[in-house]
Amino acid sequence: MRIFNFFTQDIAIDLGTANTLIIQDGKIVVDEPSIIAINRRTGETIAVGTKAMQMHEKTHENIKTIRPLKDGVIADFQAAESMIEGLINMAVKRKKFFTHLKMVICIPSGITEVEKRAVFDSADHVDSKETYLIHEPMAAALGIGLDVEEPIGNMIIDIGGGTTEIAVIALSGIVCDQSIRTAGDEFTADIMNFMKRQHNILIGERTAEQIKIHVGSALSELENPPEEFAVNGRDLMTGIPKQITIGYAEIAHALDKSISKIEDAILKALETTPPELASDIYKTGLYLTGGGALLRGLDKRIAQKTKLPVHIAEDPLRAVVRGTGIALQNSHKFTFLIDRKSV
Numbered sequence: 001m002r003i004f005n006f007f008t009q010d011i012a013i014d015l016g017t018a019n020t021l022i023i024q025d026g027k028i029v030v031d032e033p034s035i036i037a038i039n040r041r042t043g044e045t046i047a048v049g050t051k052a053m054q055m056h057e058k059t060h061e062n063i064k065t066i067r068p069l070k071d072g073v074i075a076d077f078q079a080a081e082s083m084i085e086g087l088i089n090m091a092v093k094r095k096k097f098f099t100h101l102k103m104v105i106c107i108p109s110g111i112t113e114v115e116k117r118a119v120f121d122s123a124d125h126v127d128s129k130e131t132y133l134i135h136e137p138m139a140a141a142l143g144i145g146l147d148v149e150e151p152i153g154n155m156i157i158d159i160g161g162g163t164t165e166i167a168v169i170a171l172s173g174i175v176c177d178q179s180i181r182t183a184g185d186e187f188t189a190d191i192m193n194f195m196k197r198q199h200n201i202l203i204g205e206r207t208a209e210q211i212k213i214h215v216g217s218a219l220s221e222l223e224n225p226p227e228e229f230a231v232n233g234r235d236l237m238t239g240i241p242k243q244i245t246i247g248y249a250e251i252a253h254a255l256d257k258s259i260s261k262i263e264d265a266i267l268k269a270l271e272t273t274p275p276e277l278a279s280d281i282y283k284t285g286l287y288l289t290g291g292g293a294l295l296r297g298l299d300k301r302i303a304q305k306t307k308l309p310v311h312i313a314e315d316p317l318r319a320v321v322r323g324t325g326i327a328l329q330n331s332h333k334f335t336f337l338i339d340r341k342s343v
């Protein structure tokens with residue numbers, strides 16, 4: 001127990017390609033899109049999170065919006081640091097010289113040593129005195145409520161914005177994993193391309209994201225189909241704004257190839273699973289998490305492909321940050337946390 005609790009601040013961060021979430025004292029205090037708006041001339045931060053997202057694709061020559069993470073890893077270090085700092089400041093009112101900041105940050109399992117060091121450097125920049133990293137599938141498993149220390153295999157499939165991570169977890173470790181850079185962002189890009197090719201209409205990333213959420217589907221036939229969705233964009237022929245309506249079957253067609261890539265990765269992960277753990281997974285099934293788990297019909301499609309039961313995690317967008325929070329509370333005993341010395 002810490003006597004000087006007043007001077008310590010423990011936070012858990014899920015630094016995602018699409019969303020960054022922060023937990024403090026068991027409560028989610030930040031849940032914002034991973035984006036920053038900067039002044040192009042001075043480099044100053046203008047806004048982070050939702051406010052920056054409102055400016056995205058609507059900027060002029062003085063303002064630039066940046067999504068610092070791409071494919072699950074930091075693509076723009078400076079922007080990432082400014083964004084992390086902005087988001088942490090949103091959560092905690094720090095008294096810089098007195099506070100001992102301790103952080104657990106979640107990272108994709110396919111991350112390189114150089115990329116890990118970059119995350120540690122970002123943490124140093126915001127004055128973290130004690131930093132640990134945790135692999136995303138492990139955090140997801142904890143967040144779902146699985147007992148990761150048991151000698152029982154569980155398969156987690158985390159479909160985020162940048163990466164899909166498939167991992168088998170047992171005895172506090174990742175036994176085998178597959179990480180592919182096909183996830184929500186790729187679905188969004190598929191939708192933009194489809195609209196251009198099929199309907200001669202140009203749409204932005206945010207509109208494509210809305211289409212995905214309103215009429216996104218992994219199957220061309222759904223039991224509970226969503227209503228058609230009105231889409232505004234620019235007609236490629238006339239250059240004039242135009243509106244069309246889109247149904248879910250069309251989007252299932254647009255997403256088919258990317259979903260097949262995810263299915264292939266799942267099959268590969270199952271093939272490389274040691275037989276005793278495979279037998280556990282046959283009984284326990286597969287756990288879907290991350291925002292991609294919300295895509296209509298995806299659970300059913302994966303279940304049909306693998307002939308295994310598929311469970312969608314409760315609140316899939318927050319499972320990882322909750323798990324990272326659990327890791328923070330158990331940082332003294334969880335051996336799978338990564339500290340600065342080990343990279």
Ligand SMILES: Nc1ncnc2c1ncn2[C@@H]1O[C@H](COP(=O)(O)OP(=O)(O)OP(=O)(O)O)[C@@H](O)[C@H]1O
Binds near residue numbers: 209
């Ligand atoms: N209802 C929905 N249907 C389909 N996709 C959705 C839905 N809600 C959110 N998403 C998608 O989920 C993705 C974000 O998920 P999540 O927050 O788990 O990603 P992330 O953790 O930021 O990314 P990563 O783990 O790859 O770094 C986005 O691509 C978003 O469009």
Ligand SMILES: [Mg+2]
Binds near residue numbers: 016136160290
């Ligand atoms: Mg994630």
